[in-house]
Amino acid sequence: MLQVSLIREQREAVIAGLAKRGLKDAAAIIDKAVELDHLRKQTQQKADDLKARSNAEAKRIGELMKSGNAEEAAKLRTAIAGDKEILKKLEEELAVYEEQLKQHLYKIPNVPAARVPAGGGPDDNLNVHQHGAIPKLPGDALPHWELIKKYDIIDFELGNKISGAGFPVYKGKGAKLQRALISFFLDEAEKAGYREMMPPIVVNEASGYGTGQLPDKEGQMYHITLDNLYLIPTAEVPITNLYRDMILNENDLPVLNVGYTPCFRREAGSWGAHVRGLNRLHQFDKVEIVQIRKPEESYQALDEMCAYVQSLLEKLELPYRKLLLCGGDMGFNSAMTFDMEVFAAAQQRWLEVSSVSNFETYQANRLKLRYKNKEGKIQLLHTLNGSALALPRIVAGILENNQTSEGIKVPPVLVSYTGFDLIN
């Protein structure tokens, strides 16, 4: 959530930024926030003044009682009898303004960074980098959903039977390939300086609010209503929330964490022909990198995270492109996002395999994640995260691009993890 102080002090810049997302009425929305904040302040001032008076009176009554002047004390007591009611009203009013302001702020997305292009959707994203040759497959090349059947490595029917659509069962070499990729990604991340974390994969409501999945994207998560817990849609949620309500010391920074978790997404209403096979699942595996940075370092960190993700794709020998997302295609919380897409040669489609974002202070403000700098001043940190990487579409790319008449070639870098170099 945006800081009110930012909205107040940089009204024009905030409005201009939000306009890049295609947000209508940005000015009205911002002015509403300013107004609510103003009302909040006014009311608080009144309540504080009244409380200051009451405190002083109560103190005097105490002193009078002590010195045995009960009469005088009783007189004072009747004199301030009405204040309580007034105060109660003011406090109720204050609570209403605070709640309204909070709810209003929840609905305002993050302000895109200066470099982010304006735009309404995927067509306005900027292709900033492309790497690797597009494979030329023979005419009888198969999409991955055929290949997994041919080699019996991933089974949707079995998953369907025990769970439902979108919950595949990985079998034999298919299962081993998953395990190999997870290990490979974690080992690479550790080499790059990340600390491995293995968090719970269910989180409470507060965590959902902390990283911004709640209240808006409630329908995206599986909700365990009996215990009011949520299955995580990404490791970002538990790992970033580890730092909720914290004031870090300067020497705790930067924080570089990596975690593997299964991810669960309801994906309600988003099924169709283009999401066949592994393209979209309810449960999938992902390794996520999370950084917490001082504000002045966060964009350099974003570049480093992208470079790291790109290095993984290059080691796996997958052709990819890097997109700078436009305002309209970015996530609600993000200030700047790069997507990495792998070319799946049989489908002839680019598949998003990673999304690397800088949230600046947007999440930190909700999380109350701050640090104390050298001067002893406390300020919000920047949070960042990125997939490194999401497994299913990586697998789709490997299967489709590496198919040969003998079988599917395992990328050389993975062979020491899988123990085989051909799926046949």
Added chain:
RNA sequence: GGAGAGAUGCCAGAGCGGUCGAAUGGGACGGUCUCGAAAACCGUUGUACGGGCAACUGUACCGAGGGUUCGAAUCCCUCUCUCUCCGCCA
């Protein structure tokens, strides 16, 4: 699941209903001493929201939310969580 105990500042741990933002100890930080270090001694050590150029200042916060009271860390109610013992169990 049953029984009991508890939740206070970075940590440990006090706290007769009024002067408690909160004793004391530890830690951390700064200083004195020292060639340097240890020890010892002295000092500092909150967060949020307001007001003020600032020094400073108002309010709130002792798990959360209500209540009693002129006044609550302290009394009452509800909730949450933690710990111990028993049961069950990977």
